[in-house]
Amino acid sequence: MAVQERTQVGIIGAGPAGLLLARLLKLHGIDSVILEARDRDYVEARVRAGVLEQGTVDLLEEAGVAERLHREGLVHDGVEIAANGRRLRIDFRELTGKTVTVYGQTEVTRDLIAARLAGDGPIVWEAADVAIHDIESARPYLRYRVAGLERELVCDYIAGCDGFHGVSRPALPESVGQTFERTYAFGWLGILADVPPCSEELIYASHPRGFALASMRSPTRSRYYIQCGLDEKIEEWPDERLWDELKLRLGSDTAPDITTGPSIEKSIAPLRSFVSTPMQHGRLFLAGDAAHIVPPTGAKGLNLAASDVHYLARALAAHYSKGNDDLLRAYSDTALARVWKAERFSWWMTMLLHRLHPEASFEAQMQRAELDYLASSRAAQTVLAENYVGLPF
Ligand code: RFL
Ligand code: PHB
Numbered sequence: 001m002a003v004q005e006r007t008q009v010g011i012i013g014a015g016p017a018g019l020l021l022a023r024l025l026k027l028h029g030i031d032s033v034i035l036e037a038r039d040r041d042y043v044e045a046r047v048r049a050g051v052l053e054q055g056t057v058d059l060l061e062e063a064g065v066a067e068r069l070h071r072e073g074l075v076h077d078g079v080e081i082a083a084n085g086r087r088l089r090i091d092f093r094e095l096t097g098k099t100v101t102v103y104g105q106t107e108v109t110r111d112l113i114a115a116r117l118a119g120d121g122p123i124v125w126e127a128a129d130v131a132i133h134d135i136e137s138a139r140p141y142l143r144y145r146v147a148g149l150e151r152e153l154v155c156d157y158i159a160g161c162d163g164f165h166g167v168s169r170p171a172l173p174e175s176v177g178q179t180f181e182r183t184y185a186f187g188w189l190g191i192l193a194d195v196p197p198c199s200e201e202l203i204y205a206s207h208p209r210g211f212a213l214a215s216m217r218s219p220t221r222s223r224y225y226i227q228c229g230l231d232e233k234i235e236e237w238p239d240e241r242l243w244d245e246l247k248l249r250l251g252s253d254t255a256p257d258i259t260t261g262p263s264i265e266k267s268i269a270p271l272r273s274f275v276s277t278p279m280q281h282g283r284l285f286l287a288g289d290a291a292h293i294v295p296p297t298g299a300k301g302l303n304l305a306a307s308d309v310h311y312l313a314r315a316l317a318a319h320y321s322k323g324n325d326d327l328l329r330a331y332s333d334t335a336l337a338r339v340w341k342a343e344r345f346s347w348w349m350t351m352l353l354h355r356l357h358p359e360a361s362f363e364a365q366m367q368r369a370e371l372d373y374l375a376s377s378r379a380a381q382t383v384l385a386e387n388y389v390g391l392p393f
Pocket of ligand 1: 302
């Protein structure tokens, strides 16, 4: 017989979506249990996103987990686009009055785990074979195994925050859902190194050899990416080759400012646009990468996870405090309205900046013209800035 427990909201996944949801629910007096497939060290070490929209920073502040973020996060007033031999600065503060903050997802995750474990409720690490049952009933439950023991968690609601490869999305009946997907014929090769960044702001570079991005984690830690083929292997990119390629793609203005050093992490990620609709069925609600993926060019993935859980926490709070289920019923539509706009922006940034076609093609000329237009039009720059700093939630 499985050991049985009960909670109000069962959360699958201790990524940013699951952890932030749990924190927001706690502030509304709602209990939850988080089931996470991996161990704490693994979750805390995963290197991923780096850019937080102002709305995400505000939400983390509301959640009471922004103290270190305010101390260590780097507030950026703009980004640079390097293309056609020149660097164009997009001034977010001037164009929108808003900024973004560079603070690693790893740090957000650590802050949220620390808050959770300081008394908010349990995280079950290394929860194996999580299975979702009876989402169409009033008493859904999760079955899982931990330390070899079968357990059951009976819930009022289940939040699927288990990322793109999790078990939540497949638990929605096929007949109710629809998916939209676009894959890209290239990936990003990322490198993390303990060297000072080459620039105070991020540089997105469009180059005939392919896209490159100069980012950072702190004044002493840099994060760089280059567009690579899907069949390329990490072993083909020793550090020296990668630094040489970055210097070429970021351009001769920037190359002298690049400090090189040994990589402390290197990985290849494929690019994908993906949306699964609806984001709810019965008593199961999806949030974050479990429901949608954006290519990283717009820096939107983590920020979408934050806006999803904001909507979901607010809806669950209305249910528990006022018995009002209007927001819960509207959750998928509310979240998707924002998701689709971020999908559009991420796709547009990807298509604008990557090498997709031979130099002499019509499409490459269109890309060039669009970059030229961006350089000459305040209206076009405002569109980019407004989307990059994040649409309101
Ligand atoms: P996560 O972070 O994938 O967390 C899901 C958690 O669920 C667990 N899990 C399970 N647990 C229990 N049972 C199961 N069956 C489970 N299956 C999975 C996993 O172990 C994990 O702990 O999803 P979440 O919370 O939705 O968060 C999404 C973000 O992580 C993601 O969107 C961003 O990292 C995307 N992203 C970026 N987003 C930004 O906002 N700004 C950026 O600058 C940015 N850069 C990036 C990125 C993603 C990248 N990669 C590697 C995909 C750069 C890169 C290279
Ligand atoms: C990062 O620092 O990891 C990063 C920054 C901007 C992006 C994607 C990733 O668009």
